[in-house]
Amino acid sequence: MHEAPSLLVTRPLHRENAVDSRVRRVVIAIPAIVIGAGTVIVQSYPRLGLICAAVVLGWTRLVGT
Amino acid sequence: MGALTPPVQAARGKRRRSWLVNVTAFTVAGAATSLLAGAALGYLGMSLGLGHIGAPGIAVVFAVSTLAAVRELGWSAIPLPQFPRQTAGIWAKRTGPTWAAILWGIDLGFFGTTWLTFAGAWLVPVLALFAGSPAFGAGVFVAHWMGRALSVWLAPVMMPAGADTLRLLDALTHSRRATRLAHVVALAWTCAVLLALAVGGGSL
Numbered sequence: 001m002h003e004a005p006s007l008l009v010t011r012p013l014h015r016e017n018a019v020d021s022r023v024r025r026v027v028i029a030i031p032a033i034v035i036g037a038g039t040v041i042v043q044s045y046p047r048l049g050l051i052c053a054a055v056v057l058g059w060t061r062l063v064g065t
Numbered sequence: 066m067g068a069l070t071p072p073v074q075a076a077r078g079k080r081r082r083s084w085l086v087n088v089t090a091f092t093v094a095g096a097a098t099s100l101l102a103g104a105a106l107g108y109l110g111m112s113l114g115l116g117h118i119g120a121p122g123i124a125v126v127f128a129v130s131t132l133a134a135v136r137e138l139g140w141s142a143i144p145l146p147q148f149p150r151q152t153a154g155i156w157a158k159r160t161g162p163t164w165a166a167i168l169w170g171i172d173l174g175f176f177g178t179t180w181l182t183f184a185g186a187w188l189v190p191v192l193a194l195f196a197g198s199p200a201f202g203a204g205v206f207v208a209h210w211m212g213r214a215l216s217v218w219l220a221p222v223m224m225p226a227g228a229d230t231l232r233l234l235d236a237l238t239h240s241r242r243a244t245r246l247a248h249v250v251a252l253a254w255t256c257a258v259l260l261a262l263a264v265g266g267g268s269l
Contacts, residue, residue: 023223023236024243030215031247035254042258046267047201049258051208054189056251058212061182063237063244 031056068157069166070220070230087166092214094170099210100203102175106193107202116197119268126269127259129191133184134252137245147181174210183248188255196269 038052069087115122136143152172157165172178176189189209193202224233237244262269 018225019223019232019236020239022225023233024240026219026223027237027240027243028247030212030219031250034212035250038254038258042261046258046262046265047196047269049261050192050255050269051204053251053255053258054192054205054208055212055215056247056254057183057185057189058209059215060244060248060251061186061213062216063182063241 027062030059034059068154068169069217070224070233083162087162088214088217090163091166091170091217092211094167095174095210095214096170096207098171098174099176099206103193103202103204103206104199105202106190106206107196107199110194110197110202111199114197115195116268118195120263122195122197122269123259123263126188126191126195127256127263130185130188130252130255130259133188134249134256136184137249137252143184145181145184146187148178149180151179170214173213176206176209183245185248185252188252192269201269 034052034055038049041052042049069084069091110116132141132143135141136145152169156168159165160168176186181187186209189205193205196202196205220230220233223236224230
């Protein structure tokens with residue numbers, strides 16, 4: 001029989017998961033917004049599509065900085 | 066990010082103001098050096114006549130983008146040329162937080178002076194060079210910098226009340242897979258834009 005996990009263990013884990021999922025949501029949301037806007041802009045100004053890509057490439061350097 | 070990001074949810078008044086000043090200084094300093102670096106590469110491309118080569122220029126950028134995506138998807142172990150260093154944390158102790166923020170911005174704004182994290186970062190200088198335009202080169206570099214600096218601006222949003230900076234950095238490390246996926250999507254998006262440019266008979 002396994003013992004039920006104590007609150008001392010589950011509380012920090014719960015907090016860690018909350019921060020992780022919040023960060024993951026922001027990490028994905030920014031490229032989605034920028035590329036979404038780029039999809040509209042690129043039809044009139046194709047080169048601005050490349051500028052949008054540069055924004056996302058810069059954003060993804062947030063890991064390990 | 067770690068050095069510039071106090072737990073600002075808890076901070077009020079003077080502390081929050083100094084965070085704003087430091088992050089603004091960091092962003093402006095990095096934008097200035099990015100602008101210079103991008104314009105210089107664009108000027109070099111213009112001097113070499115790369116802006117007028119049309120389809121071959123698009124093909125080179127497309128190839129770099131594809132190779133970077135292949136590497137990040139784990140389909141190939143292409144080595145990533147990069148400068149293996151980080152900005153000096155000691156600057157904060159030697160010069161104070163605002164000057165350190167400016168120095169970090171200047172350093173990182175030059176693009177290639179620190180770890181690149183993912184291979185697609187190389188697309189930025191290649192685009193600036195092959196577009197052969199100082200204005201477009203500067204635009205690409207500044208756009209890349211703004212994306213990079215945005216993570217510092219959004220750090221307080223990513224931290225729930227009570228979380229500390231180390232926890233945020235941990236969470237960013239845990240989100241590496243999602244970040245890599247976003248990076249690959251940006252590379253695929255670049256390829257789609259390049260194809261549209263090529264089909265339209267345009268150039269970079």
